[in-house]
Amino acid sequence: MKTMILLLVLAAAGTLVWGLLSRTKWSEPGEEKAVDVTTRLPSLLAKAKIWGKEMSVACRAPRRMHGTFDEAFQLDSGDVVVSETKSRDRITVHKSDIIQLSAYALAVSEGGRQKVLGKGFVRLVTPRGNEYVGVDLLGEREIVMVYDKYMDLVSGKSKGDKCGKPGLCRTCLYKKECDAMG
Amino acid sequence: MKVPDDSIPISELGEVGICERRIYLRAKYGKRTNAQREQRLDRGTAIHQAAYEQKRPDDRGQDKRCFIATAVYGDAAWETAHLRNWRDRVLLKTPAGRGAVEMYYLLSPKIAQWCDCSPGFASIMRRLVGLAVKATGGSRR
Numbered sequence: 001m002k003t004m005i006l007l008l009v010l011a012a013a014g015t016l017v018w019g020l021l022s023r024t025k026w027s028e029p030g031e032e033k034a035v036d037v038t039t040r041l042p043s044l045l046a047k048a049k050i051w052g053k054e055m056s057v058a059c060r061a062p063r064r065m066h067g068t069f070d071e072a073f074q075l076d077s078g079d080v081v082v083s084e085t086k087s088r089d090r091i092t093v094h095k096s097d098i099i100q101l102s103a104y105a106l107a108v109s110e111g112g113r114q115k116v117l118g119k120g121f122v123r124l125v126t127p128r129g130n131e132y133v134g135v136d137l138l139g140e141r142e143i144v145m146v147y148d149k150y151m152d153l154v155s156g157k158s159k160g161d162k163c164g165k166p167g168l169c170r171t172c173l174y175k176k177e178c179d180a181m182g
Numbered sequence: 183m184k185v186p187d188d189s190i191p192i193s194e195l196g197e198v199g200i201c202e203r204r205i206y207l208r209a210k211y212g213k214r215t216n217a218q219r220e221q222r223l224d225r226g227t228a229i230h231q232a233a234y235e236q237k238r239p240d241d242r243g244q245d246k247r248c249f250i251a252t253a254v255y256g257d258a259a260w261e262t263a264h265l266r267n268w269r270d271r272v273l274l275k276t277p278a279g280r281g282a283v284e285m286y287y288l289l290s291p292k293i294a295q296w297c298d299c300s301p302g303f304a305s306i307m308r309r310l311v312g313l314a315v316k317a318t319g320g321s322r323r
Binding site: 004007064065066071094099107154155158161162165168171174178 | 188189198199200204206208209210219222229230233285290313314318
């Protein structure tokens with residue numbers, strides 16, 4: 001173990017000295033640091049293969065919806081696991097992420113054409129590191145309820161509830177109108 | 183893929199989980215935006231692009247990086263397999279080990295590149311990696 005650490009330290013020191021001596025250009029001045037999206041896969045997906053990337057899906061039943069998911073994996077059992085990438089300030093999953101993932105899963109599995117796992121992953125890209133967070137997906141009935149709620153809001157049948165999150169309300173572009181509604 | 187006219191985007195459906203009132207007001211007054219929001223959208227797009235372009239080390243999503251051993255022994259060598267195994271079994275289990283692996287990933291592509299360019303350097307590295315394999319209990323089975 002000690003020998004290994006010594007070797008690693010020697011290799012690191014050697015590389016740094018070599019880099020300095022040969023004036024290795026690590027990056028161009030003013031060059032923006034590329035976004036690091038490297039994320040260690042969770043154990044469930046470690047042996048899974050990529051099933052689709054940026055794939056468009058649509059379904060007609062139980063409701064008509066469409067979208068493009070970021071990534072989906074296929075387990076050895078044949079089940080597909082959907083994943084969405086989100087950029088956040090910290091590792092946190094929102095209800096909206098779960099709705100979105102569940103709807104993608106529903107679209108992928110429409111009519112039983114593809115087996116989809118009842119669990120999905122949100123790949124969070126944050127300044128402090130990236131992580132796949134597993135979430136339990138909503139069922140078909142719950143997604144239908146969300147869909148119908150959305151349609152009621154868009155059509156004006158329902159005015160919806162205030163979210164009551166001060167942080168969100170502070171930066172909301174509809175704050176004036178929302179406050180006027182009470 | 184043909185999208186039905188009355189189909190709704192799933193990304194918008196998720197907004198029900200953020201703020202219902204905002205969906206109602208947006209439908210009534212139209213979509214609004216500002217510079218800060220646009221900037222966040224641009225960052226999100228860049229991250230999605232980078233995630234899309236990210237190559238998995240192999241199609242099964244397993245991390246097989248071990249640049250120096252691959253450069254001096256080859257990808258299929260037992261020494262390379264042993265070091266990958268040791269990394270996953272021992273190093274990645276502790277924060278210090280994970281730090282060492284990150285450091286290694288930072289430096290090793292350059293060293294592997296030098297191995298490709300200089301047979302003398304590759305020979306030295308081969309001996310060093312051989313010592314590392316022995317020190318970590320590696321042996322041909």
